[in-house]
Amino acid sequence: MNQAVAADPLLSTDFIQEMVKQMRAIDSYGNYDGWSVEKILAPYVVTKEQRREMPIIGDPDEILIARIKAFYNAVSSLIEKECGLMASPVVNINHEGFGRVLITVGKLVVMDKTLRDVHRYGYESLSKMKDEGDKLLSVALEIIGKYPEVAGM
């Protein structure tokens, strides 16, 4: 194991690994081949300074929407791995950058989120992104544990 990997165990976590898998899945032309995890996931990192420089109003482009979908696909995939039931994400974003994301398992809504200012989508760091993914995962698993019958429908 080289020093760089040893220095950042974050990059070998399930969530980050799943994110990379999702990003590679939408990389039809193999542009990411040979790229490091940090480089592939770099567009997800938007610092406070960067956000401040972005326009208040803006239209999200297709690449950004694909990136948002990859994030919620990763969350769904981890939910599936943990509970053994299929999780389906639905990402609905209008051209003004507002939207709603749902993840359903059976007849149960395990995540329901309103998105705003999608053109400024991003996380302060990869670590914050992982925290958000883990939080959504644990809330989802909690509700599945509470209503397994509905999740199994």
Add this chain to the structure above:
Amino acid sequence: MNQAVAADPLLSTDFIQEMVKQMRAIDSYGNYDGWSVEKILAPYVVTKEQRREMPIIGDPDEILIARIKAFYNAVSSLIEKECGLMASPVVNINHEGFGRVLITVGKLVVMDKTLRDVHRYGYESLSKMKDEGDKLLSVALEIIGKYPEVAGM
């Protein structure tokens, strides 16, 4: 009451009335003012002959998608009226005319439907459209009755 109305009680049913309300809601320019119910809802009727003449593959336009949304908005609105809880429709249609429609009440998915060949969307008659709406409504109310706690979350 005039004879035409007496002849077709269908047009005064809750479902058809709600459909008209939804269509008027998207009629920003008042084009439908003074139109009869049949005329407003006419685009929903696609007979077998008409369907046969439509291309197998086609892109749904925005007006058609607005019409599909109006239908599921009407179903949601009737669910709300019956159960007293908020019902939220999510209509997701891609540019190739495939999609998924969900209606959620609280954390419960009360309708989950895959749409295909959206460019040929329509019903054989207004009566068939009402049957479909009523069926979706009754299935939704059944599942809400079974899991009221999840619907109330």
